[in-house]
Amino acid sequence: MRITESLEPNLQDDAVLEKLLEMNPGEGIELVRGENPQPLLERLLREAPLRYDFAPLEAGPARWRFHVHVREEPVLRSVSRYLAWDHDRLDDILNRAMEFGRGEQWEEAATLAAEFRVGLFRHIEIEEAILFKAFEEVTGMREGGPTEVMRHEHVDIKESVDGILQATVDRSLDDLERNHANLLGVLIEHNMKEENILYPLTDRSLDEFARARLVEDLMLH
Ligand SMILES: [Fe+2]
Numbered sequence: 001m002r003i004t005e006s007l008e009p010n011l012q013d014d015a016v017l018e019k020l021l022e023m024n025p026g027e028g029i030e031l032v033r034g035e036n037p038q039p040l041l042e043r044l045l046r047e048a049p050l051r052y053d054f055a056p057l058e059a060g061p062a063r064w065r066f067h068v069h070v071r072e073e074p075v076l077r078s079v080s081r082y083l084a085w086d087h088d089r090l091d092d093i094l095n096r097a098m099e100f101g102r103g104e105q106w107e108e109a110a111t112l113a114a115e116f117r118v119g120l121f122r123h124i125e126i127e128e129a130i131l132f133k134a135f136e137e138v139t140g141m142r143e144g145g146p147t148e149v150m151r152h153e154h155v156d157i158k159e160s161v162d163g164i165l166q167a168t169v170d171r172s173l174d175d176l177e178r179n180h181a182n183l184l185g186v187l188i189e190h191n192m193k194e195e196n197i198l199y200p201l202t203d204r205s206l207d208e209f210a211r212a213r214l215v216e217d218l219m220l221h
């Protein structure tokens with residue numbers, strides 16, 4: 001899960017691809033670009049459809065950074081696999097932010113808290129804009145269903161994430177711990193409900209082609 005190397009922003013797309021092909025399953029790299037790397041990410045999916053997972057660490061406007069991870073096995077894509085991977089990735093960033101905060105290394109804590117915010121807000125955005133719509137369509141469950149509960153929880157989650165970032169900027173360990181506790185009070189169960197109910201139900205309602213297309217939409221959004 002951890003990132004072992006950072007790729008220079010001026011590296012040509014071909015050189016990036018070559019570098020990524022040298023990596024082993026389970027390894028991660030940080031892709032740094034001066035512009036939105038959407039075309040490069042689309043190319044990754046086209047040339048090696050099952051090899052990578054990726055998600056943003058920084059989303060412009062001056063710099064884009066993506067975590068590109070070589071999947072353990074090139075198995076078929078599913079919502080469950082991709083978004084559970086992203087949950088774990090985000091947990092890891094948050095844990096490191098908290099370690100730095102508790103060690104009063106505030107600059108590092110703030111950098112990681114900003115990465116966490118970019119990643120989690122984007123995760124919520126793709127769930128709401130793409131996944132929940134697909135879920136509602138295939139299951140017919142709308143008002144009063146699980147997506148409504150998830151949307152409400154997202155509001156609380158975002159508030160706590162903002163609080164965590166602000167606390168690292170203000171260098172307040174009390175605020176950091178309070179917002180962290182508030183976040184975990186919602187997020188742990190939220191992620192579990194998604195991983196146990198929402199994601200698998202969506203996966204099961206689609207054939208493998210529709211499922212792969214949906215996951216690629218999530219990845220490239
Ligand atoms: Fe969610």
Ligand SMILES: [Fe+2]
Nearest residue numbers: 083127191194
């Ligand atoms: Fe989620």
